[in-house]
Amino acid sequence: MLLEIKNLHASIDGKEILRGINLSIKEGEIHAIMGPNGSGKSTLSAVLTGNPAFEVTEGEVWFRGKNLLEMSPEDRSREGIFLSFQYPVEIPGVSMVNFMRSAVNEHRKYRQESALSASDFLKLMREKRSVVELDSKLANRSVNEGFSGGEKKRNEIFQMAMLEPKLSILDETDSGLDIDALRIVALGVNKLRTPDNSTIVITHYQRLLDYIVPDQVHILYKGRIVKTAGRELVLDLEERGYDWIKQETEE
Amino acid sequence: MQAEKDYIDLYKQHAESIGKSCSDLLNSKREEAFEKFQSLGFPNKSLEDYRHCDLQEALSIDYGLNINRVSMPINPHDVFSCDVPNLSTKLFFVVNDQFYKKDKIIGLPEGVLCGSLNDISSLHASLLEPYYNRLSQKSSDGMVPFNTTFAQDGFVLYVPAGVVIEKPIQLIQILHGSVDMMVNRRLLIILEENAQAQLLICDHSLSSKQFLTNQVTEIFVGKNASLEFYDLEMDHNKSIRISNILVTQEASSHLLMNGITLQNGLTRNNITVRLEGEGAEAQLSGMALGSGTQLIDNHLFVDHAVPHCTSHQLFKYVLDGSSRGVFGGRVLVEKDAQKTSAFQSNKNLCSTREARMFVKPQLEIYADDVKCSHGTATGQIDENALFYMRTRGIPEIEARLLLKFAFTADVIDHIGLEPLKDRMRMLVEKRFRGELAKCAGCSAANCS
Numbered sequence: 211m212l213l214e215i216k217n218l219h220a221s222i223d224g225k226e227i228l229r230g231i232n233l234s235i236k237e238g239e240i241h242a243i244m245g246p247n248g249s250g251k252s253t254l255s256a257v258l259t260g261n262p263a264f265e266v267t268e269g270e271v272w273f274r275g276k277n278l279l280e281m282s283p284e285d286r287s288r289e290g291i292f293l294s295f296q297y298p299v300e301i302p303g304v305s306m307v308n309f310m311r312s313a314v315n316e317h318r319k320y321r322q323e324s325a326l327s328a329s330d331f332l333k334l335m336r337e338k339r340s341v342v343e344l345d346s347k348l349a350n351r352s353v354n355e356g357f358s359g360g361e362k363k364r365n366e367i368f369q370m371a372m373l374e375p376k377l378s379i380l381d382e383t384d385s386g387l388d389i390d391a392l393r394i395v396a397l398g399v400n401k402l403r404t405p406d407n408s409t410i411v412i413t414h415y416q417r418l419l420d421y422i423v424p425d426q427v428h429i430l431y432k433g434r435i436v437k438t439a440g441r442e443l444v445l446d447l448e449e450r451g452y453d454w455i456k457q458e459t460e461e
Numbered sequence: 462m463q464a465e466k467d468y469i470d471l472y473k474q475h476a477e478s479i480g481k482s483c484s485d486l487l488n489s490k491r492e493e494a495f496e497k498f499q500s501l502g503f504p505n506k507s508l509e510d511y512r513h514c515d516l517q518e519a520l521s522i523d524y525g526l527n528i529n530r531v532s533m534p535i536n537p538h539d540v541f542s543c544d545v546p547n548l549s550t551k552l553f554f555v556v557n558d559q560f561y562k563k564d565k566i567i568g569l570p571e572g573v574l575c576g577s578l579n580d581i582s583s584l585h586a587s588l589l590e591p592y593y594n595r596l597s598q599k600s601s602d603g604m605v606p607f608n609t610t611f612a613q614d615g616f617v618l619y620v621p622a623g624v625v626i627e628k629p630i631q632l633i634q635i636l637h638g639s640v641d642m643m644v645n646r647r648l649l650i651i652l653e654e655n656a657q658a659q660l661l662i663c664d665h666s667l668s669s670k671q672f673l674t675n676q677v678t679e680i681f682v683g684k685n686a687s688l689e690f691y692d693l694e695m696d697h698n699k700s701i702r703i704s705n706i707l708v709t710q711e712a713s714s715h716l717l718m719n720g721i722t723l724q725n726g727l728t729r730n731n732i733t734v735r736l737e738g739e740g741a742e743a744q745l746s747g748m749a750l751g752s753g754t755q756l757i758d759n760h761l762f763v764d765h766a767v768p769h770c771t772s773h774q775l776f777k778y779v780l781d782g783s784s785r786g787v788f789g790g791r792v793l794v795e796k797d798a799q800k801t802s803a804f805q806s807n808k809n810l811c812s813t814r815e816a817r818m819f820v821k822p823q824l825e826i827y828a829d830d831v832k833c834s835h836g837t838a839t840g841q842i843d844e845n846a847l848f849y850m851r852t853r854g855i856p857e858i859e860a861r862l863l864l865k866f867a868f869t870a871d872v873i874d875h876i877g878l879e880p881l882k883d884r885m886r887m888l889v890e891k892r893f894r895g896e897l898a899k900c901a902g903c904s905a906a907n908c909s
Binding site: 259260261262263282283284286287288292293295298299300301302303304308309310312313316317320352369373 | 851
């Protein structure tokens with residue numbers, strides 16, 4: 211098992227958002243997490259990556275046999291967890307090159323590998339940029355500064371390509387993307403798939419899931435997974451909305 | 462205050478010794494300055510501009526003054542080599558307040574005077590006479606007449622009309638002594654019409670004694686002349702530096718000033734720039750990196766006296782530990798100074814809860830057709846950016862460092878000398894990593 215979440219409860223500022231999540235993900239699987247606004251989707255991704263703003267009040271998370279909740283955000287990353295942010299952060303003054311070089315070399319250090327030489331690193335950058343057709347000009351700018359919405363999301367997938375995570379969490383990666391950008395991002399994600407790595411796709415819409423086809427679909431509502439099914443559930447939701455889920459749950 | 466009385470008595474007793482080895486020009490200004498100091502006294506906390514900069518303790522220490530001009534038994538070349546890679550400069554030293562004369566001054570364009578203030582003001586008295594103390598005598602800061610009273614040497618750079626000095630001039634000012642010392646250092650920079658020069662001044666302390674440097678720099682930028690002036694401070698934590706820089710700019714002249722405090726104990730910079738010829742431009746930048754219990758106080762006063770002048774200020778502070786930063790920026794646009802452009806930006810990062818920043822921007826405009834703005838902001842490290850970086854595997858400490866480093870980037874961009882830019886990036890990073898006990902070339906121990 212790659213990831214095992216058991217009865218996870220989490221809150222922010224004393225307000226409970228996750229109320230007992232159970233979820234298991236095997237190597238190579240794609241899981242979609244859907245649900246209405248405010249159901250806790252982004253909170254789940256924040257908790258899995260160790261955002262200090264959230265407090266885990268109950269439950270366990272195991273990642274490749276290790277207790278994830280005891281790790282710092284940086285160690286989670288080095289262990290192979292990656293979050294594509296819904297709102298990627300702009301960092302004026304920090305160049306993409308320096309940022310990625312630090313990140314890649316920290317990962318290598320963790321695996322007890324030596325740091326990449328400058329030329330090897332630039333070669334890697336070039337190679338991975340092509341995965342999402344990221345303009346070389348962007349790579350020379352400050353992290354996300356002045357990037358359009360689509361460029362920011364592509365930049366997230368570019369970073370994912372650079373870090374080669376075991377588990378990628380795509381948090382609303384489709385929001386704010388036009389059809390072309392969506393396709394490029396989705397194809398990028400598919401190119402990076404291997405039989406060993408897994409993906410959690412958090413989304414509101416069917417669109418992205420036309421390209422990244424999930425093995426399982428979970429509906430998150432009021433901090434719990436209230437329904438799990440195959441990909442056919444996506445079509446159901448597209449047609450009927452979330453109201454029937456809400457009703458079913460209330461009953 | 463007792464300290465003032467002690468120094469007043471000291472001067473009365475030793476006036477003759479002080480003047481004995483000095484030029485007539487230096488000596489001719491002492492009496493008047495002494496009178497003025499007696500009426501002004503040292504700056505104290507009751508003055509609005511010194512509210513956050515208490516000098517009382519610093520001034521109460523019993524310092525030695527090198528009145529009898531005992532030469533310091535060091536060869537600066539042995540103890541110091543400032544290695545700015547790829548930056549080829551004309552290098553000169555000042556040890557405490559004495560210009561180091563053993564280096565030959567060669568290779569400068571004809572007519573340029575560069576070297577000991579005392580010597581040159583003796584040999585070329587009529588040339589310096591119109592400049593020396595012209596700006597200082599109007600200062601209302603007691604430290605300035607105090608300097609004029611006690612100044613015995615320092616540095617002078619005189620560039621005649623039309624002369625361009627291609628190579629940057631680098632002045633290393635070393636503090637050295639076996640007892641606690643007060644140093645009254647005096648600098649005079651004169652660029653005549655159409656002259657050009659770049660001057661890099663680096664301050665270092667090479668012994669662990671307590672130093673109080675009281676420095677006065679007078680700068681004259683003539684018509685259409687251009688000066689780049691870099692003031693880089695890397696002293697140890699027991700150094701106290703009070704610096705008054707007084708500038709006047711004539712028509713169409715250009716000044717680029719960048720003052721960087723990388724490390725020190727207490728720093729007070731008073732920078733006064735008067736734009737008195739139409740079309741003059743001043744770019745004034747600076748940055749201060751504080752840690753421990755350091756205090757860095759920059760007070761700027763830009764006086765737009767005539768129309769069509771431009772001034773830009775950019776000052777940034779990064780404060781760690783329980784350090785304190787003070788920024789006072791006053792821009793005065795006088796009644797007739799139409800078409801003035803004056804901008805001021807001050808941004809500060811307090812990276813601990815204990816660090817404190819005090820800011821007082823002032824814009825006084827008496828003309829009605831001007832473009833002026835000022836802005837200031839003080840904040841903490843962006844937690845979202847920090848988390849974002851950590852999720853990519855960058856450790857928190859490294860992420861903080863990158864963010865602090867990024868914050869200083871635009872001040873470094875305002876350096877005109879490319880190799881110095883690179884060097885500054887390296888020094889700033891080292892400083893944030895706590896590795897900057899000293900400049901790489903500085904062999905003296907205990908600079909931290």
